[in-house]
Amino acid sequence: MNAMASLQGLVGGVLIGLSAVWLMGALGRIAGISGIIGGLITQRPKGDSAWRVAFLAGLISGPLLVMAVGGGLGNVAGVPGAVIGEPAGGVPLMLLAGLLVGLGTGLGSGCTSGHGVCGLARLAPRSMAATGTFLVAAIATVYVVRHVIGGGV
Structure with missing residues (x-):
């Protein structure tokens, strides 16, 4: 380490x-x-x-x-x-991912810094749910990209 x-x-x-x-x-x-x-x-x-x-x-x-x-x-x-x-999946995929993250922060009324850092520190139930959703979505995305699509990223 x-x-x-x-x-x-x-x-x-x-x-x-x-x-x-x-x-x-x-x-x-x-x-x-x-x-x-x-x-x-x-x-x-x-x-x-x-x-x-x-x-x-x-x-x-x-x-x-x-x-x-x-x-x-x-x-x-x-x-x-x-x-x-270089972006692991290429620039077009990075741009699409950025767009999807932006849409997600709008739907989720915040991002990982707002919910994950500030909301969890305040023990906000909405932030706990949002952060759990972020984590599950991230885990599922990595699994699909690496093992289903086979991106090898």
């Missing part, structure tokens, strides 16, 4: 938790990324975009800052020297 990777994961998890607590404490908002982005797109309520832009800027700048100070992001590509590799 890589101790540095474990430490980075621990620090990242603590920072995610602190940002969720800060957003709830300071603004009374749930740190659900799909809701934050959706609010920027739909502009509901009016004049509510500054904190959303700042939160998203933090999501993007955090990893860039870690890379700038030499922390790296780990090799998630499986290829030496690469940080992020």
